[in-house]
Amino acid sequence: MAAEATDRANSDRTGEPLAILAAGGQVPLQVAAAARAAGRDVLIIGLEGEAGEEIKAFPHAMAKWGQIGRVEELIRAHGAREVVVIGSVSRRPDFSSMAVDLGTLRYLPRLIRGMLGGDDTILANFARFAEERGYRIVGAHEVAPDLVAKAGPVAGRAPSGGALADARLALAAARTIGLIDVGQAAVAVNGRVVALEAAEGTDAMLDRVETLRANGRVTWSGRAGVLAKRSKPQQDLRLDMPAIGPRTVEAMARVGLAGIAIEAGRVMIAERGETVALANRTGTFIFAVDGGPGAA
Amino acid sequence: MAAEATDRANSDRTGEPLAILAAGGQVPLQVAAAARAAGRDVLIIGLEGEAGEEIKAFPHAMAKWGQIGRVEELIRAHGAREVVVIGSVSRRPDFSSMAVDLGTLRYLPRLIRGMLGGDDTILANFARFAEERGYRIVGAHEVAPDLVAKAGPVAGRAPSGGALADARLALAAARTIGLIDVGQAAVAVNGRVVALEAAEGTDAMLDRVETLRANGRVTWSGRAGVLAKRSKPQQDLRLDMPAIGPRTVEAMARVGLAGIAIEAGRVMIAERGETVALANRTGTFIFAVDGGPGAA
Numbered sequence: 001m002a003a004e005a006t007d008r009a010n011s012d013r014t015g016e017p018l019a020i021l022a023a024g025g026q027v028p029l030q031v032a033a034a035a036r037a038a039g040r041d042v043l044i045i046g047l048e049g050e051a052g053e054e055i056k057a058f059p060h061a062m063a064k065w066g067q068i069g070r071v072e073e074l075i076r077a078h079g080a081r082e083v084v085v086i087g088s089v090s091r092r093p094d095f096s097s098m099a100v101d102l103g104t105l106r107y108l109p110r111l112i113r114g115m116l117g118g119d120d121t122i123l124a125n126f127a128r129f130a131e132e133r134g135y136r137i138v139g140a141h142e143v144a145p146d147l148v149a150k151a152g153p154v155a156g157r158a159p160s161g162g163a164l165a166d167a168r169l170a171l172a173a174a175r176t177i178g179l180i181d182v183g184q185a186a187v188a189v190n191g192r193v194v195a196l197e198a199a200e201g202t203d204a205m206l207d208r209v210e211t212l213r214a215n216g217r218v219t220w221s222g223r224a225g226v227l228a229k230r231s232k233p234q235q236d237l238r239l240d241m242p243a244i245g246p247r248t249v250e251a252m253a254r255v256g257l258a259g260i261a262i263e264a265g266r267v268m269i270a271e272r273g274e275t276v277a278l279a280n281r282t283g284t285f286i287f288a289v290d291g292g293p294g295a296a
Numbered sequence: 297m298a299a300e301a302t303d304r305a306n307s308d309r310t311g312e313p314l315a316i317l318a319a320g321g322q323v324p325l326q327v328a329a330a331a332r333a334a335g336r337d338v339l340i341i342g343l344e345g346e347a348g349e350e351i352k353a354f355p356h357a358m359a360k361w362g363q364i365g366r367v368e369e370l371i372r373a374h375g376a377r378e379v380v381v382i383g384s385v386s387r388r389p390d391f392s393s394m395a396v397d398l399g400t401l402r403y404l405p406r407l408i409r410g411m412l413g414g415d416d417t418i419l420a421n422f423a424r425f426a427e428e429r430g431y432r433i434v435g436a437h438e439v440a441p442d443l444v445a446k447a448g449p450v451a452g453r454a455p456s457g458g459a460l461a462d463a464r465l466a467l468a469a470a471r472t473i474g475l476i477d478v479g480q481a482a483v484a485v486n487g488r489v490v491a492l493e494a495a496e497g498t499d500a501m502l503d504r505v506e507t508l509r510a511n512g513r514v515t516w517s518g519r520a521g522v523l524a525k526r527s528k529p530q531q532d533l534r535l536d537m538p539a540i541g542p543r544t545v546e547a548m549a550r551v552g553l554a555g556i557a558i559e560a561g562r563v564m565i566a567e568r569g570e571t572v573a574l575a576n577r578t579g580t581f582i583f584a585v586d587g588g589p590g591a592a
Contacts, residue, residue: 172476173478176475176476177473178494182383182469183492186494193478193494193495194494195495196473196494198482199491200491201513202506208500211496
């Protein structure tokens with residue numbers, strides 16, 4: 001469904017300008033490349049302190065946290081009606097280091113409310129703000145459908161036996177904590193959920209599982225257990241989609257987990273070529289399962 | 297309710313022998329002292345590698361992990377029909393370091409099944425084994441009612457405003473992960489759940505929150521946020537009751553959390569005098585709320 005929507009969005013929009021509000025990582029560049037391949041005129045607006053040098057490969061500009069007026073001006077000058085908000089943010093904005101411009105000042109009370117809430121709220125408020133002003137927020141996966149997986153094996157064989165049971169258990173746990181808007185990932189090993197993700201994020205959770213194994217609080221031999229990652233059922237995927245990437249795969253071999261179970265269409269695979277190659281090389285499976293908001 | 301049951305149990309059982317199968321910490325001694333005060337004849341059976349030297353203050357014997365035959369023999373020789381299983385276990389049993397005796401060999405297949413399951417299963421299997429052989433497993437809080445709290449403030453003032461909201465949020469999150477049999481504790485700060493406990497345990501979770509704050513992933517000023525700890529709704533409190541103690545309170549001040557919310561009657565307060573005094577001295581509230589298996 002995501003792929004269909006994308007093909008339609010891209011084919012309908014050849015030549016139409018697209019603005020990409022980019023934080024860190026490689027994914028903004030994948031989106032920019034996919035949009036350019038579809039004949040669109042791309043502007044990347046890089047978030048200072050987050051976006052990397054690589055955005056210079058595309059027409060680009062920089063903005064600071066809080067410079068909403070500047071961002072809107074750049075989007076308008078580019079002639080874009082559609083905006084993709086994408087990339088990893090290493091830390092939550094801090095008002096003391098925030099560059100406040102006129103556009104921000106006008107909307108500050110609402111943004112402050114947003115920033116005091118969960119992560120979802122910050123982005124949801126930005127989207128509402130943009131849409132009230134006539135822009136359309138587009139999901140990165142709508143522009144670059146390869147960012148997400150179809151149901152089935154992505155790397156290695158489909159899990160079976162104990163690994164399949166752990167995948168189901170971890171996916172169910174991740175769904176449970178997603179429903180209460182806390183986290184998107186969980187680890188199950190030999191029939192037991194050993195870690196639930198909250199504010200620490202997936203990488204730190206995997207480091208924790210490594211520590212639990214090293215200090216003997218959780219024991220298993222060889223490679224066993226599954227990291228599950230999925231969207232929150234109520235998540236706005238245009239704004240915030242969970243992701244796996246090479247670093248996630250690297251952790252699987254290091255921690256001794258057998259593989260990764262993700263939700264088809266609703267979890268991003270960053271740097272897909274490298275991620276899949278690394279998984280195959282290190283004997284780690286990546287498996288995508290159907291299971292949208294309504295599924296168990 | 298727990299207190300009533302205990303008073304009845306104690307007054308009915310003056311002079312009746314009690315066996316205490318004791319792992320680590322001070323709680324087994326509190327139980328032994330309460331039972332002795334009620335006129336009962338106590339034997340502490342200390343788990344080697346876990347039980348401390350302090351058990352020598354009472355009639356005692358030692359046993360190793362897996363020496364079920366020896367444990368049963370000691371209980372029988374003491375003339376006890378009632379057994380309390382209590383204390384903290386620093387690591388899960390490892391078959392390679394386990395002393396296996398005849399009683400163990402006979403029941404090994406079932407125990408192995410138990411040990412491959414969650415923590416609850418190990419203890420539940422032990423209880424079933426003991427009860428099949430005619431013993432009655434008694435909750436530590438039934439013998440020593442001071443181990444648990446009645447609803448209301450335990451230390452400091454009852455939380456209000458933001459702290460009350462965080463207490464409710466963290467208690468609800470802890471209940472959610474308890475329902476899926478994963479953990480018993482959660483931390484919420486300023487309206488956001490920032491940590492969920494799984495195999496790492498509460499102390500490690502609190503260390504994580506400290507790190508999250510130190511590295512700026514979660515920010516707040518002064519003391520804010522609440523640790524919630526509760527029983528799993530389906531938990532057998534005779535075998536395994538979550539606990540807080542001086543170390544938990546010490547972590548509150550160190551991490552910068554405002555206080556602790558626990559379930560009345562269903563969470564143990566270890567070393568209560570010291571725990572409450574430390575909380576009062578460090579400006580940390582401890583508050584107990586009603587909310588048994590059926591409550592939200």
